[in-house]
Amino acid sequence: MTVDDVTADRTAIPGFTLAEDDIGASPLFTHFWPDCDELNAQLRQIVLDRMAVSPGLKKSNCGGWQSERNLQLWGGPAIEELLDRMHTMLREVIRATVDDPDDSLLTGWDIEAWANVNQLGDTVAAHTHTGGVNMWAAIYYVDTGESPGTPSSGFTRFMDMSGTPRPVRGGAPVPSSRPATGARQDRCTQPEWHGDHDLQIRPHPGRMVVFPATLPHYVTAYEGTGKRITIAFNLRHTRFAVADFENPYSRRRMLWRNYRGPMLVMYNAKRSLRGGLASVVPVEKWPAGLRRRLLGGG
Ligand SMILES: [Fe+2]
Numbered sequence: 486m487t488v489d490d491v492t493a494d495r496t497a498i499p500g501f502t503l504a505e506d507d508i509g510a511s512p513l514f515t516h517f518w519p520d521c522d523e524l525n526a527q528l529r530q531i532v533l534d535r536m537a538v539s540p541g542l543k544k545s546n547c548g549g550w551q552s553e554r555n556l557q558l559w560g561g562p563a564i565e566e567l568l569d570r571m572h573t574m575l576r577e578v579i580r581a582t583v584d585d586p587d588d589s590l591l592t593g594w595d596i597e598a599w600a601n602v603n604q605l606g607d608t609v610a611a612h613t614h615t616g617g618v619n620m621w622a623a624i625y626y627v628d629t630g631e632s633p634g635t636p637s638s639g640f641t642r643f644m645d646m647s648g649t650p651r652p653v654r655g656g657a658p659v660p661s662s663r664p665a666t667g668a669r670q671d672r673c674t675q676p677e678w679h680g681d682h683d684l685q686i687r688p689h690p691g692r693m694v695v696f697p698a699t700l701p702h703y704v705t706a707y708e709g710t711g712k713r714i715t716i717a718f719n720l721r722h723t724r725f726a727v728a729d730f731e732n733p734y735s736r737r738r739m740l741w742r743n744y745r746g747p748m749l750v751m752y753n754a755k756r757s758l759r760g761g762l763a764s765v766v767p768v769e770k771w772p773a774g775l776r777r778r779l780l781g782g783g
C-alpha cells in the first residue's frame with residue numbers, strides 16, 4: 486500500500502496543500518433484488534414453520550428468535566434460490582474489491598446462514614461476525630414487519646471503527662460509555678446513536694447487504710406488531726485473510742498466526758464431514774451433541 490500526494494480543496498490557506506488518503510476504510514455493499522415478493526413469502530413461511538418447532542439459539546439477539554446456524558442445509562427451492570443470489574452478489578463484491586480475481590477467488594465460498602425473527606421490543610446487540618475463516622458477512626431482509634416503504638424501527642446500524650474524530654453537533658457532548666462488563670444485560674443495552682459515526686441501513690424486503698465480518702453492528706428495537714424477519718450469513722473462504730489487530734497479545738491471535746495451516750485443514754475436514762453426513766441423514770435427525778459439534782451455533 487502506498488500513499489500518493491493528493492491536493493485537497495478544503496484548505497483555507499491559499500497554496501496550502503494537504504495530502505489525504507485513507508487506510509482501513511470499511512466497504513459496505515447493498516443490492517436490491519427485484520421481483521422478490523414470491524421468494525420472500527416462501528422464505529417467511531419456511532422461517533416461521535421452523536420457529537414453531539425450534540426453541541432457537543441465544544446469541545446476539547435480545548428477545549428475538551434466532552435459528553440454528555444451518556439454514557444453508559434446509560433445502561428446497563426458496564432456500565436454494567436465496568443461496569444462489571447470495572453467491573451472485575458475493576462474486577460481484579469480490580470483483581469490486583480484488584483486482585482481476587481468478588476463479589479460485591470467485592468460487593469455493595462456503596456459506597453459513599441463519600434466520601432472525603424480531604417481535605415487539607426485540608433488538609440485536611452490537612456484535613461482529615469474526616471467527617474462523619469468516620471473511621464477509623451479509624444480511625437479507627425478508628420482511629420488515631411494517632409497511633415496506635416506511636419502516637420506522639428495526640434499523641441495522643454499522644459502527645465506524647476507523648477512529649476518525651468527528652465533531653459532536655448540536656447539544657451536549659456524547660457521554661463516555663460505561664465500562665463494559667460483558668454481561669448479557671449490558672450487551673443488550675442499545676448503544677448510543679452516534680449519527681455521523683454509525684451508518685444506518687433502512688430495512689427493505691429484498692435488500693441484501695454485504696460487509697466485512699469484522700464490522701460491528703447492531704439492530705435497533707423493532708416497534709411494530711408483526712414480525713421482522715432477516716437472514717444472516719457468514720461467508721467463508723480459505724484463500725482470503727483479514728488483519729487481526731484487536732489484541733496483538735491475545736492467545737487466540739497467536740494461535741491464528743502460528744497455526745492457521747492446521748486450523749484450515751481441520752475446518753475443511755469438518756466441512757466435508759458435515760456436508761457428507763447431511764447428504765445421507767437429515768440435519769434434524771442428528772444427535773444434539775453432534776449438531777453442536779458440527780454446526781457450531783457459535
Ligand atoms: Fe450480524
